[in-house]
Amino acid sequence: MNMALKILHSGGRKKEKETVTYEHDNGSDLKQFGYGRFPIDYAVNFEGLTLAVDLDRGMYHYRRALGDWKTDINISVNGGHMLIHPVEPLNLPDNLTDFMEIRFDPIKIEPSGICVIFVTMPIEIGVFLESPSGSTDVIDIVSYVYPKYSLYGGANRGVVTRFNESKVYYYPPAMKNYEAGLLKLEIENRSDEWATVGRAVIFQKGLFLYFDENFVAASAEMKIISPDVAVVTGVDTPIRQGMTRSNRLFKSRKLSPFYNVTGMLNDTAYTMDMGLI
Amino acid sequence: MADNTTAILVGNSFLDTPLFGAITYGNLLAAILILVGTYVVAKVLSVIVMRVLAGKVEVNNSTFLAKLVRWLTYFVGIVAASPFLHIDFSGLIVAGGILAFAISFASQSTLSNFVAGVLLMFERPVGVGDNISVNGTEGYVEDIGILSTTIRTYSGIFVRIPNESMFTSDITNYVAHIARRFDYDIGIRYSDDADKAIKVIKGIIEKHPYALKNPAPSVYVDELGNNSINLKVRIWAPSAFWWDVRTDLLWKIFQALRKADIDIPFPQLTLWYGQEPPKPAKTGKGSGFTPQEVLGKSESSPENAVKVIK
Numbered sequence: 001m002n003m004a005l006k007i008l009h010s011g012g013r014k015k016e017k018e019t020v021t022y023e024h025d026n027g028s029d030l031k032q033f034g035y036g037r038f039p040i041d042y043a044v045n046f047e048g049l050t051l052a053v054d055l056d057r058g059m060y061h062y063r064r065a066l067g068d069w070k071t072d073i074n075i076s077v078n079g080g081h082m083l084i085h086p087v088e089p090l091n092l093p094d095n096l097t098d099f100m101e102i103r104f105d106p107i108k109i110e111p112s113g114i115c116v117i118f119v120t121m122p123i124e125i126g127v128f129l130e131s132p133s134g135s136t137d138v139i140d141i142v143s144y145v146y147p148k149y150s151l152y153g154g155a156n157r158g159v160v161t162r163f164n165e166s167k168v169y170y171y172p173p174a175m176k177n178y179e180a181g182l183l184k185l186e187i188e189n190r191s192d193e194w195a196t197v198g199r200a201v202i203f204q205k206g207l208f209l210y211f212d213e214n215f216v217a218a219s220a221e222m223k224i225i226s227p228d229v230a231v232v233t234g235v236d237t238p239i240r241q242g243m244t245r246s247n248r249l250f251k252s253r254k255l256s257p258f259y260n261v262t263g264m265l266n267d268t269a270y271t272m273d274m275g276l277i
Numbered sequence: 278m279a280d281n282t283t284a285i286l287v288g289n290s291f292l293d294t295p296l297f298g299a300i301t302y303g304n305l306l307a308a309i310l311i312l313v314g315t316y317v318v319a320k321v322l323s324v325i326v327m328r329v330l331a332g333k334v335e336v337n338n339s340t341f342l343a344k345l346v347r348w349l350t351y352f353v354g355i356v357a358a359s360p361f362l363h364i365d366f367s368g369l370i371v372a373g374g375i376l377a378f379a380i381s382f383a384s385q386s387t388l389s390n391f392v393a394g395v396l397l398m399f400e401r402p403v404g405v406g407d408n409i410s411v412n413g414t415e416g417y418v419e420d421i422g423i424l425s426t427t428i429r430t431y432s433g434i435f436v437r438i439p440n441e442s443m444f445t446s447d448i449t450n451y452v453a454h455i456a457r458r459f460d461y462d463i464g465i466r467y468s469d470d471a472d473k474a475i476k477v478i479k480g481i482i483e484k485h486p487y488a489l490k491n492p493a494p495s496v497y498v499d500e501l502g503n504n505s506i507n508l509k510v511r512i513w514a515p516s517a518f519w520w521d522v523r524t525d526l527l528w529k530i531f532q533a534l535r536k537a538d539i540d541i542p543f544p545q546l547t548l549w550y551g552q553e554p555p556k557p558a559k560t561g562k563g564s565g566f567t568p569q570e571v572l573g574k575s576e577s578s579p580e581n582a583v584k585v586i587k
Contacts, residue, residue: 093486096515148483150490151513155454160515163490 033125033178035084035211036244040129042082047178049142051127053082064127066142073139080131085246086181086216087126088207090162091141098204099270101152101161102183104168106198106277109189109224116186118173119166119200122147123181123209123216128247138249144179152201153274161201172215172239181209181216184239189224197222197230198277206234206268210243217243228275234268299363308361315354323347330398338398338423386441390424393444397421402448408516410449411438452516456489459512459523463530464505469539471498471506478510481533487522489513505542 033046040060043052051064053075060075090100102119109115122145130136150163167173172182183202189195202220209218219235238245292303323343330339359366381388398421403409407418409428416430426443428436451457465474475496482488482496492513499509510530514522534540 094518096487096517146484147486148490149487149515151456151492155456155513158455160455160489 030174030176032176032213034213035086035177035216035246037130038082038084040077040080040082042084044084047144049125049144049178051084051140051142062127062139064140064142066144069142071140071142075129075139077129077131080129083126083128083130083136083247085126085128086123086177086209086211087138087141087246087249088204088209089122089124089143089145089147089164090204091124091126091249092143092147096149097160097162099152099159099161099201100204100207101150101163101199101201103163103165103199106196107168107187108194108196109187110194111189111192114186114188116170116184118169118171119183119185120164120169120173120175120180121166121183121218122162122164122179125178126247126249136247138247152199152272158274159201172217175215177211177214177216181218182239184217184219185222186220186235187222187224191224191226193227195224195227195230196277197224199272200232201270201272202232202234203268203270206232206270208234208236208248209246210238211246212240212243215239215243216246222272224276229271229273230276231269231271236268300361304361304363308358311358311361312354315350315357319347319350319354322350338394338421341423342395342398386439387424390440393440394421394423394425397426397440397444402453403443403450407453408451410451411443412446414438455516456492456513457516457519458492459514459519461510461512461527461530462499463508463510463534464502464541465508465534465539466542467506469506471508473537474508474534474539477533477537477539478508478530481529482510482512482526485522485526485529487514487518488526489515504544 031047034044041053041055044050049064049066052062054061054063060077062071062073062075064071088100090097100121102121104117104119107115107117122143124141124143124145126138127140127142128136128138148163150161151158152161153159175182183200185200187197200220200222206220207218209216211217217239219237219239220232221235222230222232224230292306293301295301296305323346326343326346327339330342356366356370397403403418403421403426405418405421409415409418411428414428414430414436416428416434416436419427419429419435422440425437425439428438430436463474463478465471475498478496479494482494488494489512494510494512496508496510498506500507512522512526531541
C-alpha cells in the first residue's frame with residue numbers, strides 16, 4: 001500500500017528548506033513490532049521473541065528469550081511502566097564502540113550540491129523500566145540482527161565501527177521495524193570539488209531515534225569539507241510528524257559555547273577525515 | 278611637566294629611603310612583588326601540570342608532580358627575591374650544592390628512575406590496563422608510578438619494573454592500536470578443493486562479529502607443502518578481543534572444514550626400496566599406489582598411509 005509521506009528536507013544546489021512529499025511503501029504487508037510505553041506486567045510474544053514481567057510475592061521477575069538467548073532478572077520496584085524502544089545498534093554483543101558505519105553505493109556530488117538519501121541501519125530493542133517516580137533504567141537489550149564490526153581508518157588512529165551495508169533509497173522503503181531503521185542523510189558538498197561518498201560514520205550521541213507504527217528512523221547531516229573529509233552530525237528531529245522519540249541509553253551533555261566555534265561541530269558530530277568511500 | 282618630574286623625584290627618593298639597615302622601601306616592594314608573582318606563577322604552573330597529566334597518569338602521581346613544580350617555583354622565587362632583602366644565599370647554595378651532589382650520587386638510580394618515570398609519563402608508550410611485553414615480562418600494566426611500573430602477568434604474578442629499565446627497554450604494546458591482525462596456517466589435503474576451503478573459511482570469518490569487515494580478512498593458498506596445501510588466513514580484530522577471536526575462530530574453521538569434507542592431512546613419507554616403482558593399478562586400494570594417487574586420494578587415511586610406507 002502506497003501512501004504519501006511528508007518529509008522535511010532540502011534539495012538541489014541552493015539550500016532552501018522545503019517540504020517534499022514522498023511516495024512510500026507503508027509496509028502494511030509486514031508484521032511490525034509494537035514499541036511504546038506499557039504497564040510493568042506487560043508481555044510480548046513476537047517473531048520468536050518472548051518477553052514478560054511477572055509479579056511473584058512482591059518481587060517482579062523479568063524473563064526474555066529470543067531463540068536460545070535468554071535473560072532472567074529480578075526487579076524490586078513498586079509498580080511503574082515498561083518502555084520498549086528501539087535503541088542504537090552499539091550495545092551488542094558488547095559496548096565495543098561509539099560509532100556506527102553505514103556503507104552504501106558511492107554517490108558523486110557536485111560542488112555546493114546537496115542531496116538527501118535514505119539508508120538502512122540495524123537497530124536493537126531496548127527494554128526500560130520506569131519507576132513510579134519517573135526514573136528510567138535499561139534492563140535488557142535484544143536484537144534480531146547479527147552484529148558485525150569494522151575499522152574506519154588505519155589501525156593506529158582509526159575507530160572501530162558497528163558495520164552495516166545498505167542500498168541507497170531516495171524514498172523511505174518498507175522495512176521490518178524490529179530489524180532495521182531508516183537513516184535520512186542530507187549530504188552537502190561544501191567544497192569546490194566533486195566529492196564521492198560511499199559511507200557515513202555516525203557518533204553514538206548523534207543517533208536520535210524516533211519511531212511510529214511503521215518506522216524507526218533517525219536523521220543526520222553530512223557536510224563535505226573536502227573530497228576526503230566530512231563532518232557527520234546527528235539531527236534531533238523526526239523524519240515525519242507524529243513519531244515518538246526513543247529513550248536514550250545516555251544523556252547528551254550541554255554544549256560549551258566555545259565548542260561550536262566552526263558552526264559545524266558539536267558533541268553529536270564526528271569528523272570523517274580518513275576517507276569518504 | 279615640572280610637577281610630574283618633581284613627583285617622580287619624590288617617588289624615587291621615597292623608594293630609596295632605608296627601611297631596615299640597607300633595605301629600602303623599594304627593595305621591600307620589589308621582593309614582595311617577586312614573591313607574590315612567584316606564588317601566582319607556582320599556582321598556575323601546578324594547575325597546568327595537573328591538567329596536562331589528567332587522564333595520562335595516576336592522580337597520585339600528577340598531584341605529586343604538581344606539588345614538586347610548585348615548590349621548585351617557590352624556591353626559584355625566593356632565591357630571586359633574596360638579593361633585594363640583602364640575604365646572601367651564596368654560602369647556603371654552595372653547601373646545598375655539595376649536599377645535593379652527595380645525595381644525587383648516593384641516590385643515582387633513584388633519580389634516574391624518577392627522571393625516566395617523568396619521561397614515560399610524557400612519552401606514554403604504555404597506559405594502565407595495556408597488554409604489554411617488556412624485558413621478557415608479559416602482562417597487563419597495573420600502575421605507572423614515579424619510580425617504577427607494576428605489571429600483572431597473565432598468571433597473576435606481580436612484577437615491579439624500575440622506570441629506568443622500562444625507559445631503556447624495547448616495549449611491545451599489544452593494544453596501543455585499536456585493531457591488530459593475527460594469522461592461521463591451515464593445511465588441507467591435495468585432493469581437497471582449495472577454492473571451496475577458502476569459501477568455507479571466509480564464510481565462518483564473516484559470521485564472527487569481531488572479525489573486522491575492514492581491513493578485509495584474506496584467505497589464500499600460501500604454499501604447496503610436502504603433505505598439504507597450506508592456506509594462509511589473515512584476520513583483523515579489535516585489539517581488546519583479538520585473543521578471544523583467535524581461539525574461537527580456529528575451532529569453528531576446523532569444524533566447518535570437516536563438515537564440508539575437507540580434512541587436515543597427516544604427515545606422510547613414501548619409501549622406495551631401490552626397485553622399480555609399482556605400476557599404477559586400476560583397482561585402487563590394496564594393490565599399490567602411485568604417489569599421485571596417494572596424494573590425490575588417501576593421504577588423510579592412516580591405514581592407507583601405512584600401506585604407502587610398506
